[in-house]
Amino acid sequence: MKYCFGVDIGGTTVKMGLFEATGEVLEKWEIKTHTEDEGKEILPDVAASIEEKVKAYKLAKEDIIGIGVGVPAPVTEAGIVHGSANLGWKYKEVKKELEELTGLTAEIGNDANVAALGEMWKGGGAGYKNLVMVTLGTGVGGGVIVGGKVIIGSHGAGGEIGHLCVNPHETEVCGCGKKGCLEQYASATGIVRLAKRKLAKETRETMLQSDNISAKTVFDAVKAGDEVAKEIASEFGKYLGYTLANLAVVTDPSIFVIGGGVSKAGEVLLDYVRKPYQERVFFANRDVEFALATLGNDAGICGAAKLVLDDFAE
Amino acid sequence: MKYCFGVDIGGTTVKMGLFEATGEVLEKWEIKTHTEDEGKEILPDVAASIEEKVKAYKLAKEDIIGIGVGVPAPVTEAGIVHGSANLGWKYKEVKKELEELTGLTAEIGNDANVAALGEMWKGGGAGYKNLVMVTLGTGVGGGVIVGGKVIIGSHGAGGEIGHLCVNPHETEVCGCGKKGCLEQYASATGIVRLAKRKLAKETRETMLQSDNISAKTVFDAVKAGDEVAKEIASEFGKYLGYTLANLAVVTDPSIFVIGGGVSKAGEVLLDYVRKPYQERVFFANRDVEFALATLGNDAGICGAAKLVLDDFAE
Numbered sequence: 001m002k003y004c005f006g007v008d009i010g011g012t013t014v015k016m017g018l019f020e021a022t023g024e025v026l027e028k029w030e031i032k033t034h035t036e037d038e039g040k041e042i043l044p045d046v047a048a049s050i051e052e053k054v055k056a057y058k059l060a061k062e063d064i065i066g067i068g069v070g071v072p073a074p075v076t077e078a079g080i081v082h083g084s085a086n087l088g089w090k091y092k093e094v095k096k097e098l099e100e101l102t103g104l105t106a107e108i109g110n111d112a113n114v115a116a117l118g119e120m121w122k123g124g125g126a127g128y129k130n131l132v133m134v135t136l137g138t139g140v141g142g143g144v145i146v147g148g149k150v151i152i153g154s155h156g157a158g159g160e161i162g163h164l165c166v167n168p169h170e171t172e173v174c175g176c177g178k179k180g181c182l183e184q185y186a187s188a189t190g191i192v193r194l195a196k197r198k199l200a201k202e203t204r205e206t207m208l209q210s211d212n213i214s215a216k217t218v219f220d221a222v223k224a225g226d227e228v229a230k231e232i233a234s235e236f237g238k239y240l241g242y243t244l245a246n247l248a249v250v251t252d253p254s255i256f257v258i259g260g261g262v263s264k265a266g267e268v269l270l271d272y273v274r275k276p277y278q279e280r281v282f283f284a285n286r287d288v289e290f291a292l293a294t295l296g297n298d299a300g301i302c303g304a305a306k307l308v309l310d311d312f313a314e
Numbered sequence: 315m316k317y318c319f320g321v322d323i324g325g326t327t328v329k330m331g332l333f334e335a336t337g338e339v340l341e342k343w344e345i346k347t348h349t350e351d352e353g354k355e356i357l358p359d360v361a362a363s364i365e366e367k368v369k370a371y372k373l374a375k376e377d378i379i380g381i382g383v384g385v386p387a388p389v390t391e392a393g394i395v396h397g398s399a400n401l402g403w404k405y406k407e408v409k410k411e412l413e414e415l416t417g418l419t420a421e422i423g424n425d426a427n428v429a430a431l432g433e434m435w436k437g438g439g440a441g442y443k444n445l446v447m448v449t450l451g452t453g454v455g456g457g458v459i460v461g462g463k464v465i466i467g468s469h470g471a472g473g474e475i476g477h478l479c480v481n482p483h484e485t486e487v488c489g490c491g492k493k494g495c496l497e498q499y500a501s502a503t504g505i506v507r508l509a510k511r512k513l514a515k516e517t518r519e520t521m522l523q524s525d526n527i528s529a530k531t532v533f534d535a536v537k538a539g540d541e542v543a544k545e546i547a548s549e550f551g552k553y554l555g556y557t558l559a560n561l562a563v564v565t566d567p568s569i570f571v572i573g574g575g576v577s578k579a580g581e582v583l584l585d586y587v588r589k590p591y592q593e594r595v596f597f598a599n600r601d602v603e604f605a606l607a608t609l610g611n612d613a614g615i616c617g618a619a620k621l622v623l624d625d626f627a628e
Contacts, residue, residue: 074598130468144564146465146472153460153566154444157598160563165556165594176596242479249474250458250564252467280479282490284388284471 003057004065004308005050005104008111008300009033010072011086014046017301018053021065021309023122027053028301039088047101065312066105067098068304070114074156079108082156107307111300113150113159115259115293116143117310118303123295124257132244132253133293134161136215136262139175140183140190144251149310151251161247162187166239185239188262191215195232202228219265233272241276248277248285259293266292317371318379318622319364319418322425322614323347324386325400328360331615332367335379335623337436341367342615353402361415379626380419381412382618384428388470393422396470421621425614427464427473429573429607430457431624432617437609438571446558446567447607448475450529450576453489454497454504458565463624465565475561476501480553499553502576505529509546516542533579547586555590562591562599573607580606 002021007014014033018026031049034041050067053059071094073084079095098106109117116125116133125131129148135141140162144151151158162183163176170180172193184190192213199210206228207221221229244256256273263269270290278286295302316335321328328347332340345363348355364381367373385408387398393409412420423431430439430447439445443462449455454476458465465472476497477490484494486507498504506527513524520542521535535543558570570587577583584604592600609616 146460146467147463149461151460151565154568155566155598155601157563157596158460158566160566160596160598163563163596164560168556178594178596242482246478246560247564249471249477250561251465252469252472252474254468280492282471282474282477282492284469284474287469 002063002065003059004305004312005053005067006301006303006305007046007067007069008114008304009042009046009069009087010111011035014042014049015297015301016046016049017298017305018057019305021312023305026057028298033087035086035088037088038090039084042087042089043094043097043101047098050102050104061103064104066107066308067102068114068307068309069094069098069106069108070111070300070304071108072111074160075108075110075152076156077152079106081108105308105311107311109150109152109304109307110143110156110159112141113143113152114303114307115141115299116145116159116257116303117150117306118295118299118301119257119259119293120145120148121306122302123299124259124291124293125255128255130251130253131255131257132161132247132251133257133259134240134244135260135293136186136188136258137260138188140187141260144247144253146251161243164243164246166243182239182243186236186243186262188215191218191232191236191262194235198228198232198235204228215262215265219268222265222268237272238276241273242280244273245277245280245282245285248288249282252285253288255289255291257291257293259299263292316377316379317373318619318626319367319381320615320617320619321360321381321383322428322618323356323360323383323401324425325349328356328363329611329615330360330363331612331619332371333619335626337619340371342612347401349400349402351402352404353398356401357408357411357415361412364416364418375417378418380421380622381416382428382621382623383408383412383420383422384425384614384618385422386425388474389422389424389466390470391466393420395422419622419625421625423464423466423618423621424457424470424473426455427457427466428617428621429455429613430459430473430571430617431464431620432609432613432615433571433573433607434459434462435620436616437613438573438605438607439569442569444565444567445569445571446475446561446565447571447573448554448558449607450500450502450572450574452502454501455574458561458567460565475557478557478560480557496553496557500550500557500576502529502574505532505546505550505576508549512542512546512549518542529576529579533582536579536582551586552590555587556594558587559591559594559596559599562602563596566599567602569603569605571605571607573613577606
């Protein structure tokens with residue numbers, strides 16, 4: 001039997017999993033992410049945790065295919081990160097460093113790209129080879145898969161669809177420095193922004209209270225039939241649906257998989273996206289599926305494992 | 315020595331080329347495209363013309379790798395077209411039909427995708443593996459290449475970037491039935507439309523005459539320093555540059571190659587696109603090249619040949 005590790009490095013915790021090559025998970029665990037001192041302990045901590053499991057399971061190094069890793073930053077094909085605000089990293093040769101620390105092969109990918117791979121492998125996109133995953137969390141991440149392979153791109157910025165400009169008239173600035181990015185409307189914080197703007201000039205009665213707004217309270221109110229909340233959801237849905245219609249003519253996917261915290265709203269969220277999508281989309285791209293991500297927090301470790309398994313299979 | 319044929323089927327003529335496997339062109343020629351009767355003679359005409367050259371060059375069938383073909387329509391991975399307005403075709407199994415007619419392997423691609431492959435192979439994008447080609451002709455076509463492979467997509471609609479919606483407020487309808495497509499602003503006819511709109515309310519003196527406008531007269535006037543023409547070029551450049559900035563975060567190319575009749579304006583056209591691109595683009599995608607296509611009308615036959623050569627190499 002061959003094994004591999006899937007590692008999902010986040011700003012607070014590092015999620016880790018030990019997998020059989022067949023995809024079976026033997027164990028999942030987490031360690032703390034030490035972001036102090038430019039995050040210099042993160043990779044040594046990961047290496048030490050892997051070493052511990054190798055011993056605990058009495059694994060022979062030659063039976064370990066490698067370590068797949070997702071990180072919150074653009075990653076080049078050579079496994080280099082040019083900076084990650086969440087981890088404190090500046091320029092870091094992640095692949096090289098982790099391989100030296102562990103003596104194992106490592107494959108590094110952007111966290112959103114890796115999550116997309118996980119959802120394609122055993123989640124909401126299982127069975128498809130051309131898919132676009134959109135992760136609606138604090139920000140908006142994306143992963144574009146063509147023929148079963150994630151598009152990494154020339155600068156590791158493939159699938160950064162949270163930074164598609166969707167509103168040239170926006171006056172507030174996105175985290176990236178530009179204005180009008182998809183992330184400003186379709187992320188958890190974006191939905192709160194839309195809701196606050198709406199409530200500031202709303203006179204109708206609504207369940208929503210502007211001092212206690214979240215993507216969850218908005219979609220809960222939608223489910224309870226609140227008209228104001230429905231209009232906020234429609235605005236969110238238009239920004240996302242129109243953007244996916246534009247993405248469709250670029251890579252022509254079979255399915256869009258929507259994940260991240262906001263997607264916990266469930267099927268109702270997909271309904272708000274499908275309608276504007278169909279309204280705008282090029283005729284050849286009408287026939288596309290919309291699905292919710294199903295792996296939740298495990299998408300990262302699964303996709304990371306798949307990253308190194310794919311490489312092994314080639 | 316091995317050989318292959320590159321065939322570029324257009325609405326008026328079929329351009330054809332006989333290539334050595336090394337990429338050397340032995341002969342280029344054209345035949346008329348017979349679009350009458352739902353274009354049923356087009357493939358038999360192509361087959362007969364190939365047969366003629368096989369005899370003339372005394373080629374052994376086993377030395378012919380195959381026939382690559384570009385057609386003006388979305389093409390599925392199986393080489394099927396669901397309709398081409400320009401050729402009169404309805405549903406047609408192009409690959410199967412041409413293989414039966416010739417006894418040779420055939421690979422079929424969308425004409426804009428095939429042209430992109432040609433420019434990557436021996437044109438403006440030579441040396442790059444991640445590129446986006448934009449063809450500015452009567453319409454706007456596109457070809458998106460990742461890792462040296464054209465993105466075909468699930469419905470053969472990959473790279474149909476002429477139908478990205480760039481102006482939701484447009485009132486006129488695009489050929490595709492939607493409103494606000496890139497094609498309505500950045501094609502040869504789109505530029506004429508922008509110019510006429512401008513001239514209708516223009517009071518300043520200008521070289522441009524609204525009864526004799528073309529993309530060429532606009533860019534000629536730009537080169538002569540005409541201020542009105544410069545503003546039209548700026549508007550065109552914004553639509554195209556902003557769109558390319560959005561494309562950049564999807565597939566993260568190294569280079570954009572601009573071809574088609576409009577690109578005959580030359581380097582000045584690239585200047586009008588670069589500026590708005592840099593203004594809007596995500597920081598990770600700033601470092602990208604812009605180049606003009608160099609193969610002109612030969613891009614199609616070259617890319618078509620490359621289509622079948624790539625397949626042979628695998």
